[in-house]
Amino acid sequence: MKVKVTDKKRALLEATLTLVNNSGFHDAPMSKIAKTAGVAPGTIYRYFEHKQDLINTLYLEVKSSFSTAAFGGYTSSMPVEEGFRVIWYNIADYKLNKVSEATFLSQCDNTPIIDESIRAEGLVHLQPLLDLWERGKQEGVIRPLSNYVLYAYAVYPLSFLLAVQEREFYKLDEMTKDETFQAAWAAITP
Amino acid sequence: MKVKVTDKKRALLEATLTLVNNSGFHDAPMSKIAKTAGVAPGTIYRYFEHKQDLINTLYLEVKSSFSTAAFGGYTSSMPVEEGFRVIWYNIADYKLNKVSEATFLSQCDNTPIIDESIRAEGLVHLQPLLDLWERGKQEGVIRPLSNYVLYAYAVYPLSFLLAVQEREFYKLDEMTKDETFQAAWAAITP
Amino acid sequence: MKVKVTDKKRALLEATLTLVNNSGFHDAPMSKIAKTAGVAPGTIYRYFEHKQDLINTLYLEVKSSFSTAAFGGYTSSMPVEEGFRVIWYNIADYKLNKVSEATFLSQCDNTPIIDESIRAEGLVHLQPLLDLWERGKQEGVIRPLSNYVLYAYAVYPLSFLLAVQEREFYKLDEMTKDETFQAAWAAITP
Amino acid sequence: MKVKVTDKKRALLEATLTLVNNSGFHDAPMSKIAKTAGVAPGTIYRYFEHKQDLINTLYLEVKSSFSTAAFGGYTSSMPVEEGFRVIWYNIADYKLNKVSEATFLSQCDNTPIIDESIRAEGLVHLQPLLDLWERGKQEGVIRPLSNYVLYAYAVYPLSFLLAVQEREFYKLDEMTKDETFQAAWAAITP
DNA sequence: AATGAATGAGAGTTCATTCAT
DNA sequence: AATGAATGAACTCTCATTCAT
Numbered sequence: 006m007k008v009k010v011t012d013k014k015r016a017l018l019e020a021t022l023t024l025v026n027n028s029g030f031h032d033a034p035m036s037k038i039a040k041t042a043g044v045a046p047g048t049i050y051r052y053f054e055h056k057q058d059l060i061n062t063l064y065l066e067v068k069s070s071f072s073t074a075a076f077g078g079y080t081s082s083m084p085v086e087e088g089f090r091v092i093w094y095n096i097a098d099y100k101l102n103k104v105s106e107a108t109f110l111s112q113c114d115n116t117p118i119i120d121e122s123i124r125a126e127g128l129v130h131l132q133p134l135l136d137l138w139e140r141g142k143q144e145g146v147i148r149p150l151s152n153y154v155l156y157a158y159a160v161y162p163l164s165f166l167l168a169v170q171e172r173e174f175y176k177l178d179e180m181t182k183d184e185t186f187q188a189a190w191a192a193i194t195p
Numbered sequence: 196m197k198v199k200v201t202d203k204k205r206a207l208l209e210a211t212l213t214l215v216n217n218s219g220f221h222d223a224p225m226s227k228i229a230k231t232a233g234v235a236p237g238t239i240y241r242y243f244e245h246k247q248d249l250i251n252t253l254y255l256e257v258k259s260s261f262s263t264a265a266f267g268g269y270t271s272s273m274p275v276e277e278g279f280r281v282i283w284y285n286i287a288d289y290k291l292n293k294v295s296e297a298t299f300l301s302q303c304d305n306t307p308i309i310d311e312s313i314r315a316e317g318l319v320h321l322q323p324l325l326d327l328w329e330r331g332k333q334e335g336v337i338r339p340l341s342n343y344v345l346y347a348y349a350v351y352p353l354s355f356l357l358a359v360q361e362r363e364f365y366k367l368d369e370m371t372k373d374e375t376f377q378a379a380w381a382a383i384t385p
Numbered sequence: 386m387k388v389k390v391t392d393k394k395r396a397l398l399e400a401t402l403t404l405v406n407n408s409g410f411h412d413a414p415m416s417k418i419a420k421t422a423g424v425a426p427g428t429i430y431r432y433f434e435h436k437q438d439l440i441n442t443l444y445l446e447v448k449s450s451f452s453t454a455a456f457g458g459y460t461s462s463m464p465v466e467e468g469f470r471v472i473w474y475n476i477a478d479y480k481l482n483k484v485s486e487a488t489f490l491s492q493c494d495n496t497p498i499i500d501e502s503i504r505a506e507g508l509v510h511l512q513p514l515l516d517l518w519e520r521g522k523q524e525g526v527i528r529p530l531s532n533y534v535l536y537a538y539a540v541y542p543l544s545f546l547l548a549v550q551e552r553e554f555y556k557l558d559e560m561t562k563d564e565t566f567q568a569a570w571a572a573i574t575p
Numbered sequence: 576m577k578v579k580v581t582d583k584k585r586a587l588l589e590a591t592l593t594l595v596n597n598s599g600f601h602d603a604p605m606s607k608i609a610k611t612a613g614v615a616p617g618t619i620y621r622y623f624e625h626k627q628d629l630i631n632t633l634y635l636e637v638k639s640s641f642s643t644a645a646f647g648g649y650t651s652s653m654p655v656e657e658g659f660r661v662i663w664y665n666i667a668d669y670k671l672n673k674v675s676e677a678t679f680l681s682q683c684d685n686t687p688i689i690d691e692s693i694r695a696e697g698l699v700h701l702q703p704l705l706d707l708w709e710r711g712k713q714e715g716v717i718r719p720l721s722n723y724v725l726y727a728y729a730v731y732p733l734s735f736l737l738a739v740q741e742r743e744f745y746k747l748d749e750m751t752k753d754e755t756f757q758a759a760w761a762a763i764t765p
Numbered sequence: 766a767a768t769g770a771a772t773g774a775g776a777g778t779t780c781a782t783t784c785a786t
Numbered sequence: 787a788a789t790g791a792a793t794g795a796a797c798t799c800t801c802a803t804t805c806a807t
Contacts, residue, residue, distance in 0.1 A: 013767095027307070028307060029220070029306050029307040029308060030219070030220075030221050031219075031220050031221035032307075034800075034801055034802080035801070035802055035803080036802090039769095044767085045768045045769055046768085046769065046770095046801095046802090046803085047769060047770095047804075047805080048766080048768070048769095049802095050802095050803070050804080051766070051767075055802075055803080056802065056803090111305045112305050112306055114305070114358070115301045115302050115305040115306070115358070116219050116220075116302050116305070117216075117217065117218055117219045118219055118221075121362075148377075148378065150371070150375070150378065151365060151371065153355070153359045153365045154352075154374075154375055154378065156355065157353075157355040157356050157359075158348065158352045158378045158379070158382060161351065161354075161355040162344075162347035162351055162352060163347070164351075165347040166344065166347050168304070168305065169347075172311075175341060175343045181341070181344070184338070184340055185340070185344055188340065188344065188348045188383065189348070189382070191381045191382050191384075192348060192378040192379065192381050192382035193378065194381075203792090224775080225776075225777055225778080226775085226776080226777090234793095235792065235794055236777090236778085236793090236794070237778080237779075237780080237792075237793060237794065237795095238792055238793070238794095239778090240777095240778070240779080241790095241791065241792075245777075245778080246776095246777065393770090393771090406687075407687065408687055409600070409601075409686050409687045409688055410600075410601050411599075411600050411601030411688075414797060414798080415797075415798060415799080416796085416797080416798090424771085424772095425771065425772045425773055426772090426773070426798090427771075427772060427773065427799080427800075427801080428772070428773095429799090430799065430800080431771075435798080435799075436798070436799090491685045492685050492686055494685070494738070495681045495684070495685040495686070495738065496599055496682055496685070496686060497597070497599040497602075498599060528754070528757075528758065530751070530754055530755070530758065531751070533735070533736065533739045533744065534732075534736065534751070534754075534755055536735065537732035537733070537735040537736050537739075537755075538728065538732045538758045538759070538762060541734075541735040542724075542727035542728045542732060543727070544731075545726065545727040546724065546727050548684070548685070549723045549727075552691075555721060561720070561721070561724070564718070564720055564724075565720070565727075567718075568718065568720065568724065568728045568762040568763065569762070571762050572728060572758040572759070572761050574761075583787095604779075604780055604781080605780070605782080606779095606780070606781090609790095614788085614789090615788060615789045616780095616781090616782085616789085616790065616791095617782085617784080617788070617789055617790060618788055618789070619781095620781095620782070621787065621788075625781075625782080626781065626782090
């Protein structure tokens, strides 16, 4: 019974993900979300206060799944390069495999869809990467740049490659992934 | 007289830029666009067929202003590094000074707002940069990577820095700009 | 419950009939139709895809009620004169009693309000009258004229008398009805 | 100069006739009328107070051209049958040749497009036919029916044949025209 | 808990009309 | 006299949200 309820919430979040990705936030009406989720329109409001709440919840959930994926197999005791490599490949795999989630995040990050406070909430999980970079800077193995710049060059490019891959212009396979990692690593090391 | 007419179209495009940036496409109704432009709602339709046409037109115009800015002072006879430096600084300055335009482009590039055919149309102006990279690869001064990857590491990171700067977390000044260029250059050179 | 739903559709069709009759298609806005039907504007679209659909549906419904009325008590085994008399009086009574319906049909038949395909659909029910005339022509009791001409002289004049009656210039009572039938009969018999 | 002005009024009336016939009153915007007439929208208002005035004027003009045509070659001294024959053939020829005008009148006569007072104004020209019928009734050569009924059976059927011909179902040629006249004459004579 | 019919504010768009030129 | 850009009320239709069942 409890399970069934959760199922509906799950279905709604997934329907939203799909529809926002395919048609954009501006063409993902509640009625369509409900239909895609196999639920009556009114039912949405048992699980979410309003549309914005649904979107916010989805954003936080996806952001958190992203962070979890990013740090799988990583421990803060790893050497900087190894740690970064683990995280980078995690992120790359997430972006290139969990395409819907990654696309959704891209859309949210470049649009005023998400309330600023919620966006901030979604950022906290990235801390281990920032800590790693701080350590790397102290050890002299990472360039002494703002973490924002490091993120821009180490992680953010993958979003572009995701988008390009989605438009079917390009496919990032295992080999080019390694070369791409080289570029990222070159960008942030002295 | 001709000038006045153009003024209204101009005002509408600017109003759209502002509103889409501030509230997103989904919350930039024609009525608000008209009011912001200081014009009656019906007037929009003298200049644009429908909302999508207005958005498309704006996109192409901004994209073209971006390309023009990107290649100011660049000639294809420059050595690869110098050429890239000129273009990179142009783009950085555009992104960091023409903030509204750059923000709008970011939004368009990550959202199904823009018709795919129009998006393609907006891409053609980038050719000189791609040519430069091809030459660089032949000369062995640029990594033998897909142009998409090169773009992802050389240019795309600036979009992230723009967004961050907009959220007032960070300011890219002249000195950090140089360091950032180093990162970009390091990413794409062997 | 099912009944209540149907009630709203019914109310909308009736409101449309009234308003189109009184003000014409061009001055029967959806908002007025909704208000007249005692329903919110948006509710119309649960029952009809668009305004044209509402109009088309109404047309077909009225046309069909007309045909049903026309052939009440008629069987194809009747002698031609008797059969015609039955049908003619049926039609006369319909036109003169079901005034709104008849007026609406007149308007539709002389205006590009109705899609041509829908109009064609509405015609099929008249077949028994055409069959009767064919038989009459074979028996030599009906003039050998095109069915269109027969219709023009036997049935169509009633539309005029309806319109005239509506404008309160004239009232067709039982006695004059008989005389009018004589005229119709005289027109189509040799 | 005076001629040129009149030309524009003429062009506007003709454009209106065409557009209302083809698309109906509800889809004949002033802007389209202006364009069809080769004139600027604002210019319409030099010649007509508002749209309704334009329609009314057109109606009266066409109605009057119809009446003029109807009584060409007729004099009140003719014997009843001959007089009727002249008028009937005039009307038949008008309906079947001046198709646009006749179609427009049909549309106006079955729609609340035209103000009732204007409609009444358009009727006066028919007086000679009514006078003829009164004489015929006194002479016992015309059935003692209301003039409305006589009109319904003698003249109105031609409107139906016009409509049918317009939809390309039927063509009324010279021979069938004679037979059709017989039907009309049979309907109104004892 | 779930439904889905109903709501009505508001979206995009049209168009009769005006008025500066 | 003529223009046509501009207006803004009114149109058709959508959709987030509510509520009786």
